[in-house]
Amino acid sequence: MTNRKSQIIELTLKNIQEKGFTSFSYDHLAKELGVTKASIHYHFEKKEDLGVAVCERIQKGLGEAYTVIKESTVAAEEKPFAFILRRIKFLEQNGVCPITALQADYQELSPSMQEKVQQLSQMEVDVLVELLQDAKNHGSLQSTMDLEALAILLISSTKGALQYKRVLGEDFFHKMLEQLKKLLK
Amino acid sequence: MTNRKSQIIELTLKNIQEKGFTSFSYDHLAKELGVTKASIHYHFEKKEDLGVAVCERIQKGLGEAYTVIKESTVAAEEKPFAFILRRIKFLEQNGVCPITALQADYQELSPSMQEKVQQLSQMEVDVLVELLQDAKNHGSLQSTMDLEALAILLISSTKGALQYKRVLGEDFFHKMLEQLKKLLK
DNA sequence: GTCTATACGTAGATAGAC
DNA sequence: GTCTATCTACGTATAGAC
Numbered sequence: 001m002t003n004r005k006s007q008i009i010e011l012t013l014k015n016i017q018e019k020g021f022t023s024f025s026y027d028h029l030a031k032e033l034g035v036t037k038a039s040i041h042y043h044f045e046k047k048e049d050l051g052v053a054v055c056e057r058i059q060k061g062l063g064e065a066y067t068v069i070k071e072s073t074v075a076a077e078e079k080p081f082a083f084i085l086r087r088i089k090f091l092e093q094n095g096v097c098p099i100t101a102l103q104a105d106y107q108e109l110s111p112s113m114q115e116k117v118q119q120l121s122q123m124e125v126d127v128l129v130e131l132l133q134d135a136k137n138h139g140s141l142q143s144t145m146d147l148e149a150l151a152i153l154l155i156s157s158t159k160g161a162l163q164y165k166r167v168l169g170e171d172f173f174h175k176m177l178e179q180l181k182k183l184l185k
Numbered sequence: 186m187t188n189r190k191s192q193i194i195e196l197t198l199k200n201i202q203e204k205g206f207t208s209f210s211y212d213h214l215a216k217e218l219g220v221t222k223a224s225i226h227y228h229f230e231k232k233e234d235l236g237v238a239v240c241e242r243i244q245k246g247l248g249e250a251y252t253v254i255k256e257s258t259v260a261a262e263e264k265p266f267a268f269i270l271r272r273i274k275f276l277e278q279n280g281v282c283p284i285t286a287l288q289a290d291y292q293e294l295s296p297s298m299q300e301k302v303q304q305l306s307q308m309e310v311d312v313l314v315e316l317l318q319d320a321k322n323h324g325s326l327q328s329t330m331d332l333e334a335l336a337i338l339l340i341s342s343t344k345g346a347l348q349y350k351r352v353l354g355e356d357f358f359h360k361m362l363e364q365l366k367k368l369l370k
Numbered sequence: 371g372t373c374t375a376t377a378c379g380t381a382g383a384t385a386g387a388c
Numbered sequence: 389g390t391c392t393a394t395c396t397a398c399g400t401a402t403a404g405a406c
Binding site: 096 | 203206208281289292329333338340341342346349360361363365
């Protein structure tokens, strides 16, 4: 099983979304996989190494989502929201956004992970700004907002809403999504 | 020192904002205070008890902020944003929003704390909705948004922005605040 | 690659002296 | 109210057999 490695990464991603980086353990991970801790240490010597691998996994997913949306036949003005919807669909399966979870644990992370989380956060913004810029160039986005500020607003509110959803239930969540869509007119 | 108790609560609040609830320890707290773990256990037998006390502390602060703004001479249409600014000023001292931090750790919390976090989250929304409703009644808020959805959007984006601020720096943060303000016209 | 065994630190918590 | 001492559990991590 050479894909045990990616199996571990996927399971860790889920655990980070559910518990956060500092709160999941190799022991718990191992039990879920039906192996021992030592086996996971074989694939990722330190927890930090596993963390970095998960960040790269997230980065890849983010890049793929961008490419898919960018190259899709959807109208340019629909793309920012389509991108957000796509990310939510991916995230909703396991809880809150893993990047949010990593940001919350930021001060406890190793320098190598902090750097990755920085890159991830920046990439999230950049990718959405590009889609917003395209929409604006097509004359379809009326917003007079600074696009970076709009991007953070969209990203933050979506992720924040996911946290409220976990605590308060689904109701607000869909209401809020509809309202977000209106912001993008 | 009978206010040792509130001293512990304040310090814990700071620690939650910096590290999250699961990541701070009695030992660390004790060293910061110059006492021993046992002493803190005397005031709060279980970590859970301390957590609940901190939630109540946050709740009190939220209520006070609401009262101050509600009764201030500021125009009704300025109050929602004034409320947000006031909360940010309070939070910025120590990192991210403690409620955000508690939401991130939600699944790891005891039932008693989960209940408190639920109440806190609901209260945050309710308080802002009331201020928004007042603003709307004064005819000053043009937004056609559902007010609950708008409240969550405002709260989430503010808190999310605080997280990005910690990771990416100050730049976005103030840009975003200005843009948020425009949403409230 | 996965196992058993184990080392070592730190976490939350309690007992009992002062 | 705070201390020392101690317990127990669990965390990350390593060594060495299979």
